Amino acid sequence: GENVEQHPSTLSVQEGDSAVIKCTYSDSASNYFPWYKQELGKRPQLIIDIRSNVGEKKDQRIAVTLNKTAKHFSLHITETQPEDSAVYFCAASRAGHNQGGKLIFGQGTELSVKP
Amino acid sequence: GAVVSQHPSRVICKSGTSVKIECRSLDFQATTMFWYRQFPKKSLMLMATSNEGSKATYEQGVEKDKFLINHASLTLSTLTVTSAHPEDSSFYICSASRQTEAFFGQGTRLTVV
Numbered sequence: 001g002e003n004v005e006q007h008p009s010t011l012s013v014q015e016g017d018s019a020v021i022k023c024t025y026s027d028s029a030s031n032y033f034p035w036y037k038q039e040l041g042k043r044p045q046l047i048i049d050i051r052s053n054v055g056e057k058k059d060q061r062i063a064v065t066l067n068k069t070a071k072h073f074s075l076h077i078t079e080t081q082p083e084d085s086a087v088y089f090c091a092a093s094r095a096g097h098n099q100g101g102k103l104i105f106g107q108g109t110e111l112s113v114k115p
Numbered sequence: 116g117a118v119v120s121q122h123p124s125r126v127i128c129k130s131g132t133s134v135k136i137e138c139r140s141l142d143f144q145a146t147t148m149f150w151y152r153q154f155p156k157k158s159l160m161l162m163a164t165s166n167e168g169s170k171a172t173y174e175q176g177v178e179k180d181k182f183l184i185n186h187a188s189l190t191l192s193t194l195t196v197t198s199a200h201p202e203d204s205s206f207y208i209c210s211a212s213r214q215t216e217a218f219f220g221q222g223t224r225l226t227v228v
Binding site: 006032034041042043044046049051087089093095102103104105106107108110 | 147149156157158159160161164206208210215216217219220221222224
């Protein structure tokens with residue numbers, strides 16, 4: 001069935017360093033790949049997403065890359081700050097009319113940014 | 116962005132009782148909503164897809180008689196945990212999609228004692 005693998009499960013970096021989280025997916029029909037940030041006890045918040053017709057997307061300190069051939073995508077956070085500390089989830093979806101929104105999540109990465 | 120509201124945010128119930136959780140899309144219509152379960156420090160596990168006007172589609176391993184889903188209108192889906200037991204204690208969260216983007220409810224922390 002559909003599966004998304006995410007690594008690493010925990011990541012600790014110094015403030016100002018970069019953080020990279022990687023995901024692979026199994027469903028070759030997936031064409032929408034969002035990344036969520038979740039703080040303890042809160043709902044996931046979308047931070048960036050990418051569609052399969054694009055190889056890279058950037059929004060200030062956050063970037064996502066997608067390799068459809070290899071079926072993997074990555075989140076890059078530069079100049080990390082303590083407030084970036086949270087759990088990050090990748091997800092994959094077939095974003096067609098009948099499948100829109102059914103997200104398969106990776107296992108999550110607990111990012112800790114040390115001052 | 117769109118707003119999805121989930122209620123209650125926290126509930127404590129006794130073993131054997133049933134608990135209903137509501138998920139509402141406040142500013143858009145959602146023919147499809149999704150219910151997830153999340154254990155502490157774990158990922159969101161898709162439980163079922165709620166379809167307006169028809170039966171929900173459950174993921175493998177999820178008991179449909181245990182987790183009853185009703186999607187009676189374009190803005191409301193409900194999840195009822197029937198005959199709850201301590202192992203049902205978890206964080207339940209719904210989502211609704213507008214186009215491709217998913218919007219999540221606040222989540223419901225269920226504790227069964």
